[in-house]
Amino acid sequence: MDSLPDPQAPGLAEMLRGRGHAVLPQLLSPADCAAIRGLYPQAGCFRSRVVMARHGFGRGEYQYFSYPLPDIVQRLRSTLYPQLVEVANRWNEAMGLAIRYPAGHAAFLARCHAAGQTRPTPLLLQYGEGDYNCLHQDLYGEHVFPLQVAILLSRPGEDFAGGELVLTEQRPRMQSRATVVPLAQGDAVVFAVNQRPVAGSRGCYRVTMRHGVSDIRAGQRHTLGIIFHDAV
Secondary structure (H helix, E strand, O other): OOOOOOOOOHHHHHHHHHHOEEEEOOOOOHHHHHHHHOOOOOHHHEEEEEEHHHHOOEEOEEEEEOOOOOHHHHHHHHHHHHHHHHHHHHHHHHOOOOOOOOOOHHHHHHHHHHOOOOEOOOEEEEEOOOOEEEEEOOOOOOOOOOEEEEEEOOOEOOOEEEOOEEEEEEOOOOOOEEEEEOOOOOOEEEEEOOEEEEEEOOEEEEEEEEEEEOOEEEEOEEEEEEOOOOEO
């Protein structure tokens, strides 16, 4: 994780505006991916574990990291946020929302914590054969940063088969549209948490986004989720 693409560069900004998501290739090395995967059995790193089937979320499980976050997770969170905040503010302006986000992540977290959103939200997900994740949104409270990041830690075709990331968008008075985002190990995808602006003939309108993971056909899949707002 030596450097990150600049989301103000036309290609990435255009992908986020046009599709609601953008891939950052090889954000993490295979060694970084293995190190993060290796944290999953270490209960002391996490504040809670969720078995999806118990809540109707799908099949599989995930764990939320506790504070203090592991160094690499903290660096990802604090480094990605300032590179995405201008996009987030432009989106809110386009959607007619008054909320603006501070330049630094610490200032945004202070806003969350003052509102009672104090629980960390970065998470590590683990899927086995037959597991999947239903379409959902990661909101967690009143204060929501409109972009989040998922990083694939496993090797498609070697560690697992199936398990594609699926994004859907619901435009007003239209049927839902689904997009499958192919990822390699270490690739990150930035995508909309809740809504994004889309240009129409009468100005911008809001499109509601959801995300999930299709059935794992074989093997085991791990993903790191970086969510920038904390939870109630």
